[in-house]
Amino acid sequence: MNIYNLYHQKILSILKSANKSDIIKLPEKLDGINVEIPPPKFNCDISTNVAMILAKTNNKSPTDMANQILELIKNQDEEIALIEAVKPGFINIKFKNTFWNSFLKELIKSGEDFGKPINIKKNKYLIEFVSANPTGPLHVGHCRGAILGDVLSNLLSFHGHSVDREYYVNDHGNQILHFSKSVFLRIREILNNEPFPQNDSDLYPGDYLIDIAKNIIQQEKDLKFEDFNKISKKLTLLSVEESLKLIKINLKNLGISHNKFTSEREIVEKKEVEKVIDKLKKNNFVFEGKIDAPVKEKNENWSERKQLLFKSTDFGDDKDRALQKADKSWTYFASDVAYHNNKLDRGYDVLINILGADHAGYIKRITSVVEALSGKKNKLICKVSQLVKLIKDNKPFKMSKRKGDYITVEDLVSEVGKDATRFIMLNRSSDVELDFDFSKVKEKSKDNPLYYVQYCYVRICSVFRNLGLDINHNDLVKKFEFNYSNDEIKILKKVSEWPKCIEISSNKLEPHRIPVYLYELASLFHSYWNMGKEDESKRFINKDNNISDEKKIFLKSIAYTIKSGMKILNVETPNKM
16 A cells, blocks of 8 residues: 555545535646655654645635645545644644554555555666676676666566666677687687786786686687687687676676677677668768867877767757767767667667766767657666775775786675675665775674664564464454554554655666665664563563564564565565574
């Protein structure tokens, strides 16, 4: 049960009836009416702005409008204990205890699906995330974006949408050629004892290349590793394939998998770049012109020339973007244009790209070209995953490794585990930098949000286990006729916010709200649990080694909510710790 949507519909129904009776005038559209979570300073359960929306239409002050509407609501709802108008025109509502019985009955019926919306417009999403160059294992810089994309996919799926998870394989261009050459030289090192040129800046130095080289030697016994140019095409395919295997293992260790992989090489070879350029030309979005030297380019190294440009300034970009290099080969941007046209051709309602902090400047040009190709603004949404700073003992921390000059996902998961990595990486908004404190994520205290949420669930499970009851059985209680205390209702109010949290997180594409919510709920529960040390009435197991029905349902409601949230995060909820 989403109590906010429930009362939104109730209020609309009351208003429409009042309009028919000429009691209240309604505008043509009833947009902007909200039922929200009230600020903590108010002793109420829900709050609505309906009076402020209707005041002007009815030539009244918001406060007078609120007083008129609240009388209508009060007269048609027996579950309301208190309803009042507060400045500047909000209507605050507090429910009777009987309301929470009805709420809990519906929650228990829903189980771990509690929070799933009904009667929403379902969209088809394509979320592209990670898309790291297939030149080696994933590093910590990829980790946060990978988790963001995965949890966002889980969230939208839970919300009822269709979601595809895509990895764009950047298997075309100079970086891939250098990678393949590096593998070739490692193979020569293994077979012929030829020293690997460590000082060549174009090559990839990591020891992981040795494993890739060994795998290729084992698989391709008939391939002659003598002349790179003769075997470069095949070796590149093999090298990328091996690197992708490594990346997929890294992602699996994080609890992540993609159901779609799209190859840049295939897009280029199928002449999709040429096709999309023709499409842009036909719609007059391309022209030959000159652009200023890039900021990092010294003037003496830049020769101004005419080149093929996309009119990205027509869509709010600061300059038009080059589609061709001086040698007439396509730019990286041109390949990306073709890739996004490929996405559009597949018929998705919304495209989402998860980008690293180093790609933030790239957003405007790619959203511009998607708008040009689709004719729709906001068809493509880009989310930026900011940098992660690893901290241990209040100092920047680097782990030992054999993968090259960076800390890998494998290193991180080995050190702290999948669950801690996922939960902490998502615990702040993705657009701000994150300090990942190794000391904190290993603590068994409230300063470790993962531990605190998991321990909440463990405590609840321990109650049922000690009494020989199964927490997953919904038939533990037949009648929902309970009289909850103010402390318990405070927690139930927080539980009731879960569907709202799902709704806002999904609509705003902000999954970090989920671990924040779970921590807040866990904190309320732990505080109540600790009250039982001093107050016997607040203990879940009484002196007769029994538990009341209201306590059973109270605990189950919290457990189901925690379980639902952790499932979206793909984080374990252990029964014991």
